Amino acid sequence: MNSDMEISSAIFLHFALLSMMAIGGGVIALAPDMLRFVVETHGWMNAETFVRCFTLAQIAPGPNFLFATLVGMQAAGLAGAAAATVALVVPPAGLAILSLHFGSKIRWGGRGRALRAAVLPLSIGMVGTTAWSLGTMTVHSTGQGLLFLAATGVLLKTRLNPLWLIAAGAAAGAAGWV
Amino acid sequence: MDDSGKVSPLSLLVLFTRLALIGFGGVLPWARRSLVETRKIMTAEEFAEVLALAQLIPGPTICNLAIIIGHRRSGVAGACAALCGLVVPPSAVVLALGYGYGRVGDIPLIQDALRGMSVVSAALIAAMAVQMARALPIAIGPLLFASAMFAGVGLLHWPLLAVMAGLFVLSLAVGSWRPKS
Numbered sequence: 001m002n003s004d005m006e007i008s009s010a011i012f013l014h015f016a017l018l019s020m021m022a023i024g025g026g027v028i029a030l031a032p033d034m035l036r037f038v039v040e041t042h043g044w045m046n047a048e049t050f051v052r053c054f055t056l057a058q059i060a061p062g063p064n065f066l067f068a069t070l071v072g073m074q075a076a077g078l079a080g081a082a083a084a085t086v087a088l089v090v091p092p093a094g095l096a097i098l099s100l101h102f103g104s105k106i107r108w109g110g111r112g113r114a115l116r117a118a119v120l121p122l123s124i125g126m127v128g129t130t131a132w133s134l135g136t137m138t139v140h141s142t143g144q145g146l147l148f149l150a151a152t153g154v155l156l157k158t159r160l161n162p163l164w165l166i167a168a169g170a171a172a173g174a175a176g177w178v
Numbered sequence: 179m180d181d182s183g184k185v186s187p188l189s190l191l192v193l194f195t196r197l198a199l200i201g202f203g204g205v206l207p208w209a210r211r212s213l214v215e216t217r218k219i220m221t222a223e224e225f226a227e228v229l230a231l232a233q234l235i236p237g238p239t240i241c242n243l244a245i246i247i248g249h250r251r252s253g254v255a256g257a258c259a260a261l262c263g264l265v266v267p268p269s270a271v272v273l274a275l276g277y278g279y280g281r282v283g284d285i286p287l288i289q290d291a292l293r294g295m296s297v298v299s300a301a302l303i304a305a306m307a308v309q310m311a312r313a314l315p316i317a318i319g320p321l322l323f324a325s326a327m328f329a330g331v332g333l334l335h336w337p338l339l340a341v342m343a344g345l346f347v348l349s350l351a352v353g354s355w356r357p358k359s
Binding site: 017018019020021022023026027028030032033036051052053054055056057058059060061062063064065066069070073074078081085088089091092093095096097099100101112114115116117118119120121122123124125126127128129130131132133134135137138139144147148149151152155156161162163165166168169170171172173174176177178 | 198199200201202204205230233234235236237238239240241242245246249253254257258261264265267268269271272273275276279283287290291292293294295296297298299300301302303304305306307308309310311313314319320321322323324325326327328331332333335337338339342345346349350353354
């Protein structure tokens with residue numbers, strides 16, 4: 001598979017399937033599987049580039065899942081970016097709009113609560129997986145490990161806007177500490 | 179918003195565009211503040227209910243949130259308007275950023291800065307996982323399922339879809355089988 005169109009269609013099919021599985025944890029939780037698909041299965045980019053895409057999307061405004069737009073762009077230009085974004089947004093959105101429009105009002109009894117209780121642990125496991133895979137890819141030195149721990153601690157203990165931490169990370173990187 | 183609680187598709191488009199473009203580090207935390215506290219187009223109770231529903235149906239949670247709110251305030255047109263406002267403008271911003279990175283990404287200073295930022299963005303997700311885990315009831319079942327998901331996909335690298343489907347059925351079965359507390 002070489003042409004941008006072929007890569008874009010492959011991305012579209014895979015990401016659309018993944019997006020339909022994004023329950024509870026959101027698309028962030030799908031990052032490790034996307035990484036495996038574009039890096040290990042197809043070799044369209046290396047893991048470092050994937051992480052850069054993730055980071056760039058974090059510093060931009062907008063929904064977190066837009067990192068997939070950059071991953072698509074990296075793999076197959078604008079066609080890839082469009083394919084990745086549309087695949088994540090449109091199929092589940094179509095389903096949601098159809099069911100809201102034609103379905104009777106969804107009733108929230110014990111069944112909704114049971115579903116939620118069943119899904120929640122799985123989403124936590126998935127987000128944990130994403131943290132693990134990003135962590136193992138970005139932390140290679142003691143300095144990076146300390147930065148990781150310090151940032152996690154600050155995020156858990158304070159309500160500081162995360163952008164300040166990202167700026168601190170940039171400064172630490174530019175200063176050559178990590 | 180008029181008396182019937184309707185909001186026009188155009189206002190929804192503008193509202194969600196603004197929300198998406200101020201939403202640094204994810205839109206969800208800003209959505210609550212804006213929709214409930216500032217713009218007052220919904221109550222805190224309705225927001226919580228819509229959020230729970232948005233998490234349960236497939237697709238990105240924030241998209242589902244926009245769709246449900248848009249649909250309730252202005253039908254299918256409202257749902258589409260809210261979704262477009264949420265996705266299209268920030269996609270353009272992200273693409274511009276990606277393009278810029280393509281231009282200057284080879285500069286060593288930028289490489290160094292991005293390396294530091296990547297560590298922090300990994301920490302963001304780690305903190306999110308911990309915060310989500312705090313919401314779990316302290317019980318052996320949920321902890322076991324969260325760990326199994328992590329072990330299966332994160333450590334053993336089994337396919338996500340298979341692990342998720344299998345554990346979901348098990349988790350649902352265990353949840354409904356347990357005596358009600």
